[in-house]
Amino acid sequence: DADVTQTPRNRITKTGKRIMLECSQTKGHDRMYWYRQDPGLGLRLIYYSFDVKDINKGEISDGYSVSRQAQAKFSLSLESAIPNQTALYFCATSEDLNYGYTFGSGTRLTVV
Amino acid sequence: KQEVTQIPAALSVPEGENLVLNCSFTDSAIYNLQWFRQDPGKGLTSLLLIQSSQREQTSGRLNASLDKSSGRSTLYIAASQPGDSATYLCAVTDSSYKLIFGSGTRLLVRP
Numbered sequence: 001d002a003d004v005t006q007t008p009r010n011r012i013t014k015t016g017k018r019i020m021l022e023c024s025q026t027k028g029h030d031r032m033y034w035y036r037q038d039p040g041l042g043l044r045l046i047y048y049s050f051d052v053k054d055i056n057k058g059e060i061s062d063g064y065s066v067s068r069q070a071q072a073k074f075s076l077s078l079e080s081a082i083p084n085q086t087a088l089y090f091c092a093t094s095e096d097l098n099y100g101y102t103f104g105s106g107t108r109l110t111v112v
Numbered sequence: 113k114q115e116v117t118q119i120p121a122a123l124s125v126p127e128g129e130n131l132v133l134n135c136s137f138t139d140s141a142i143y144n145l146q147w148f149r150q151d152p153g154k155g156l157t158s159l160l161l162i163q164s165s166q167r168e169q170t171s172g173r174l175n176a177s178l179d180k181s182s183g184r185s186t187l188y189i190a191a192s193q194p195g196d197s198a199t200y201l202c203a204v205t206d207s208s209y210k211l212i213f214g215s216g217t218r219l220l221v222r223p
Contacts (some may be wrong), residue, residue: 102147
């Protein structure tokens with residue numbers, strides 16, 4: 001099994017719908033992150049969590065919310081999806097600054 | 113605000129060539145720098161992690177250097193192969209523990 005699992009892998013949804021992207025990790029790390037990637041751009045941070053009681057906004061949090069249900073689970077929600085939220089979404093985890101980040105395989109979201 | 117820039121945006125080389133990818137960052141107050149590889153439509157694979165106290169890291173044909181004071185890192189790929197074709201992303205962990213990415217260099221190694 002992958003260290004970081006994202007579901008679904010692909011999703012097409014309509015404008016105005018609520019959608020949840022899920023992430024789970026088996027590495028036992030406290031830190032988890034949600035990133036978004038648009039074509040030709042690097043990854044931009046949406047939200048991050050350093051433990052189950054700590055949730056922080058990243059640089060592009062508007063229109064998104066998150067839930068840290070457990071150390072291993074971190075979900076991203078789009079309350080009312082809009083077309084410019086069409087992107088590739090990545091979840092990641094890290095242990096601490098001495099180690100790198102491990103990324104999931106991504107969720108390709110299309111809002112029509 | 114930390115900004116990470118990667119040059120060039122795209123690179124095409126013949127197989128066997130040695131090449132250098134560049135990454136620069138605006139704030140030298142970083143904890144570490146990481147190089148990733150991304151294949152089209154896929155996730156990110158970590159290649160090398162350099163702590164702020166280190167000058168370089170090596171893994172096989174890859175060598176990454178870090179000059180924190182000048183805000184620069186380079187990824188050196190020796191004897192390039194078609195299988196090296198991918199997008200290479202540079203990212204720094206900034207002073208607030210967030211990973212900030214550059215927009216990547218798209219590499220094509222021609223057989």
